[in-house]
Amino acid sequence: MDKVLLILVIFATFFLSLALAEDQQQCVKQDACHCQINEFSRIDISKLTDTHLEDTLLSARLTYYFFGCSDTKKDGSFFGLNSTNISYIGSLFLFNQTNKNVTVLGTTKNMQFEFIKDNNNYELVYKVKDNITAYLTLTCDHTNPSYIKIIDQNSNRLVLSSPHACILKEPHTTSTGSVLVIIFVVGCMVYFIGGALMLYFLRGARGIELVPNIEFWRELPGLIRDGTIFLFSGCRPTYVSTAETYDRI
Ligand SMILES: *[C@@H]1O[C@H](CO)[C@@H](O)[C@H](O)[C@H]1NC(C)=O
Ligand SMILES: *[C@@H]1O[C@H](CO)[C@@H](O)[C@H](O)[C@H]1NC(C)=O
Numbered sequence: 001m002d003k004v005l006l007i008l009v010i011f012a013t014f015f016l017s018l019a020l021a022e023d024q025q026q027c028v029k030q031d032a033c034h035c036q037i038n039e040f041s042r043i044d045i046s047k048l049t050d051t052h053l054e055d056t057l058l059s060a061r062l063t064y065y066f067f068g069c070s071d072t073k074k075d076g077s078f079f080g081l082n083s084t085n086i087s088y089i090g091s092l093f094l095f096n097q098t099n100k101n102v103t104v105l106g107t108t109k110n111m112q113f114e115f116i117k118d119n120n121n122y123e124l125v126y127k128v129k130d131n132i133t134a135y136l137t138l139t140c141d142h143t144n145p146s147y148i149k150i151i152d153q154n155s156n157r158l159v160l161s162s163p164h165a166c167i168l169k170e171p172h173t174t175s176t177g178s179v180l181v182i183i184f185v186v187g188c189m190v191y192f193i194g195g196a197l198m199l200y201f202l203r204g205a206r207g208i209e210l211v212p213n214i215e216f217w218r219e220l221p222g223l224i225r226d227g228t229i230f231l232f233s234g235c236r237p238t239y240v241s242t243a244e245t246y247d248r249i
């Protein structure tokens with residue numbers, strides 16, 4: 001019985017630490033519009049914009065056009081050019097007003113979701129092989145409409161602010177881990193409160209004696225020590241021991 005309890009404690013600790021460790025990590029691309037951080041959180045940029053977002057840097061005469069998570073085909077007339085025979089296909093374009101040059105900075109195929117540890121947020125990164133062509137830092141803003149803003153035109157770094165750039169969290173109802181933790185917590189409450197009530201009314205216990213199996217809880221530090229030794233000795237059963245065998249060694 002005591003050993004079973006000890007194992008329960010170890011399992012509960014394990015699942016609790018799993019639950020705490022799942023906070024922030026890479027967002028794995030499902031398709032151009034969706035990425036999954038873990039079982040419960042994801043990013044969905046499919047509703048970013050009906051058409052496109054743009055921002056112009058007047059001093060450098062540059063305009064960025066972002067079409068969200070779908071590739072769009074545009075000819076020169078979109079950028080105010082006469083030529084309609086050349087088409088550009090992508091999700092992020094750069095138009096240079098000075099030389100009337102259109103550059104496709106990225107298509108959805110070479111777009112990735114990346115987690116930036118330093119400032120704890122996510123970026124849309126356009127990469128050709130390992131060469132990054134553009135970055136869009138995702139900024140969650142529930143109150144304003146979506147917009148993009150140029151941060152640095154030399155590295156093609158922009159900010160994308162939108163109510164659709166947020167991490168979507170789902171309630172933790174289906175996880176086996178949390179179910180086990182809840183069962184454990186409820187079990188503990190029943191055990192301690194029920195046990196204390198029984199001891200109080202049936203045995204007339206008072207004070208520290210109200211703790212059920214008080215002897216076990218007094219021995220617990222020793223049991224944990226044994227358990228640790230057992231684990232570190234490579235789980236060889238010869239070392240599995242009650243406190244007595246440990247003392248003999
Ligand atoms: C575009 O067309 C207009 C007339 O429609 C013409 O005046 C202009 O020079 C043309 N620009 C170029 C770059 O061909
Ligand atoms: C566009 O098409 C016209 C004929 O349709 C051609 O004369 C012109 O050279 C083309 N322009 C480019 C940039 O290919």
Ligand SMILES: *[C@@H]1O[C@H](CO)[C@@H](O)[C@H](O)[C@H]1NC(C)=O
Binds near residue numbers: 096097099153
């Ligand atoms: C835009 O065109 C001008 C003139 O060709 C050039 O000097 C400048 O570097 C270009 N800017 C970018 C970002 O390509």
Ligand SMILES: *[C@@H]1O[C@H](CO)[C@@H](O)[C@H](O)[C@H]1NC(C)=O
Binds near residue numbers: 099101102103
């Ligand atoms: C337009 O941009 C591309 C790549 O950015 C470059 O290779 C090309 O030479 C540019 N064209 C002009 C006319 O500047």
Ligand SMILES: *[C@@H]1O[C@H](CO)[C@@H](O)[C@H](O)[C@H]1NC(C)=O
Binds near residue numbers: 128129130131
């Ligand atoms: C990537 O960048 C390296 C230099 O940093 C260059 O040699 C290589 O050609 C680039 N690759 C592509 C696909 O642009």
